[in-house]
Amino acid sequence: MAQQEDHFKKVISHAKEYGYIFGSSEIYDGLSAVYDYGQNGAELKKNIRDYWWKSMVQMHENIVGIDASIFMHPTTWKASGHVDAFNDPLIDNKDSKKRYRADVLIEDYAEKLNQKALKEIAKAKKRFGDKFDEQEFVTTNPRVLRYRKEQETVLQRMARSLEAEDLADVKALIEELGIADPDTGSKNWTDVRQFNLMFGTKLGASAETATDLYLRPETAQGIFVNFLNVQKTGRMKIPFGIAQTGKAFRNEIVARQFIFRMREFEQMEMQFFVRPGDELKWYEHWKETRLKWHLSLGLGEENYRFHDHEKLAHYANAAADIEFDFPFGFKELEGIHSRTDFDLKAHEEFSGKKLQFFDPELNENYVPYVVETSIGLDRMFLAVFSKSLEEEELENGSTRTVLKLPAILAPVKAAILPLVKKDGLPEVAQKIIDDLKFDFNVAYDEKDAVGRRYRRQDAAGTPFCITVDHDTLEDESVTIRDRDTMEQKRVKISELATILHEKIDFKHWAK
Numbered sequence: 001m002a003q004q005e006d007h008f009k010k011v012i013s014h015a016k017e018y019g020y021i022f023g024s025s026e027i028y029d030g031l032s033a034v035y036d037y038g039q040n041g042a043e044l045k046k047n048i049r050d051y052w053w054k055s056m057v058q059m060h061e062n063i064v065g066i067d068a069s070i071f072m073h074p075t076t077w078k079a080s081g082h083v084d085a086f087n088d089p090l091i092d093n094k095d096s097k098k099r100y101r102a103d104v105l106i107e108d109y110a111e112k113l114n115q116k117a118l119k120e121i122a123k124a125k126k127r128f129g130d131k132f133d134e135q136e137f138v139t140t141n142p143r144v145l146r147y148r149k150e151q152e153t154v155l156q157r158m159a160r161s162l163e164a165e166d167l168a169d170v171k172a173l174i175e176e177l178g179i180a181d182p183d184t185g186s187k188n189w190t191d192v193r194q195f196n197l198m199f200g201t202k203l204g205a206s207a208e209t210a211t212d213l214y215l216r217p218e219t220a221q222g223i224f225v226n227f228l229n230v231q232k233t234g235r236m237k238i239p240f241g242i243a244q245t246g247k248a249f250r251n252e253i254v255a256r257q258f259i260f261r262m263r264e265f266e267q268m269e270m271q272f273f274v275r276p277g278d279e280l281k282w283y284e285h286w287k288e289t290r291l292k293w294h295l296s297l298g299l300g301e302e303n304y305r306f307h308d309h310e311k312l313a314h315y316a317n318a319a320a321d322i323e324f325d326f327p328f329g330f331k332e333l334e335g336i337h338s339r340t341d342f343d344l345k346a347h348e349e350f351s352g353k354k355l356q357f358f359d360p361e362l363n364e365n366y367v368p369y370v371v372e373t374s375i376g377l378d379r380m381f382l383a384v385f386s387k388s389l390e391e392e393e394l395e396n397g398s399t400r401t402v403l404k405l406p407a408i409l410a411p412v413k414a415a416i417l418p419l420v421k422k423d424g425l426p427e428v429a430q431k432i433i434d435d436l437k438f439d440f441n442v443a444y445d446e447k448d449a450v451g452r453r454y455r456r457q458d459a460a461g462t463p464f465c466i467t468v469d470h471d472t473l474e475d476e477s478v479t480i481r482d483r484d485t486m487e488q489k490r491v492k493i494s495e496l497a498t499i500l501h502e503k504i505d506f507k508h509w510a511k
């Protein structure tokens with residue numbers, strides 16, 4: 001645990017030191033849970049967004065992308081259910097004045113029971129060695145059974161009370177379980193209240209004529225309200241998808257864990273419209289396709305797992321998260337939801353306009369069903385960044401800090417380094433840059449000894465260093481060094497573009 005926390009701290013300070021992420025308006029002491037992306041962060045974020053867009057839109061003939069506004073007609077949010085149901089149950093501690101999500105306090109309690117069960121299993125495994133039969137143990141050991149049963153009872157009761165909007169029972173549960181403020185240990189709680197997560201704002205100049213608006217809490221609704229526009233103008237046939245990336249805003253009660261939970265963040269969503277009845281087949285398809293996309297980046301299969309939802313949102317008939325092993329444990333990175341015809345039907349009802357598709361094969365009109373894939377760009381950034389950051393022990397006993405970003409996502413693809421600042425070497429380096437910069441984001445670095453420059457580029461995440469030395473003037477060759485293996489190769493300047501294309505181009509990554 002301490003090791004995890006330590007790594008997380010390093011991630012945050014490294015992100016700042018290397019121009020990836022700064023606290024927002026830092027000179028005014030920042031704004032809680034709001035962040036700015038720096039010169040390298042903006043590039044990494046753009047590259048992740050492009051990788052998603054190309055994989056989803058460019059690689060699928062039946063998926064197109066749009067860019068809808070953040071402001072939408074206020075009725076949108078009535079239809080979508082966000083005005084009435086986009087709430088988190090919150091509770092305050094009267095002594096510490098700290099605010100918590102009541103469901104998260106209970107879930108954390110349940111997770112502790114799970115950890116206790118896992119400890120028993122680990123102990124038994126050690127004791128019995130090869131002879132250990134885990135299946136048998138977890139189904140017969142009284143302690144494990146008790147922990148698991150209690151965990152299940154707690155979560156089921158919470159789900160029931162939340163569903164019935166019985167907030168008094170949520171508080172009663174917290175008190176019965178003896179849950180204390182994690183910071184201070186106080187059990188002096190207020191009642192549980194619902195808190196709407198949407199940010200309100202006003203459109204218009206004068207107070208009388210101004211309209212109340214919301215900043216969109218998800219990008220999906222911009223797709224639903226444009227469903228027919230896209231279908232008709234794009235002559236799209238079901239099944240087809242509409243993709244979109246863009247900002248979303250949620251007034252999160254507890255926004256912590258760096259860019260994992262922000263109040264202003266970016267989503268990458270795709271809504272796939274299918275025939276009613278086909279949705280579960282497509283749901284499985286998209287679960288598999290999205291996991292493959294994640295695995296294509298090579299961060300390690302062991303870092304992903306599916307988590308199927310037991311408690312489904314009001315609009316869904318199946319839902320799963322792809323969870324990632326963040327520095328603070330496995331947490332949701334992406335959601336895949338079978339949203340039925342809930343959204344389109346609701347928009348039909350509230351707008352009085354038909355949102356249907358005429359299926360020529362069936363010769364009938366219907367409201368399509370929707371399977372959604374929804375991923376947070378900032379969360380994806382954190383996943384990639386935190387897993388790439390390593391302290392590596394070298395053979396000579398020293399260590400180096402290296403940010404092993406997948407080359408396709410790295411902000412700067414290659415640094416061009418003249419060995420010395422004279423003898424015409426900077427000019428050759430500049431010529432190489434002028435040639436490569438049309439295709440790749442490259443950087444120039446001439447300060448300090450070349451070894452230090454290599455270390456600096458390793459830490460910044462640059463996958464290749466290209467060094468110009470005195471021999472270059474004779475043989476038109478340079479040294480190219482690989483960030484991860486630290487291998488150095490002599491290659492012709494004329495081959496550089498081909499080598500970089502091979503390592504970086506989209507077609508070598510997305511399979």
Ligand code: ATP
Pocket residue numbers: 218250252259260261262263265266267332333334335374375376377378379
């Ligand atoms: P959580 O349970 O973590 O609050 P959610 O289930 O509300 O997330 P969705 O509404 O399914 O999330 O949103 C889809 C995706 O958007 C999430 O998988 C996540 O990657 C991202 N996301 C949601 N809320 C935030 C946030 N506050 N900050 C950053 N990313 C977010």
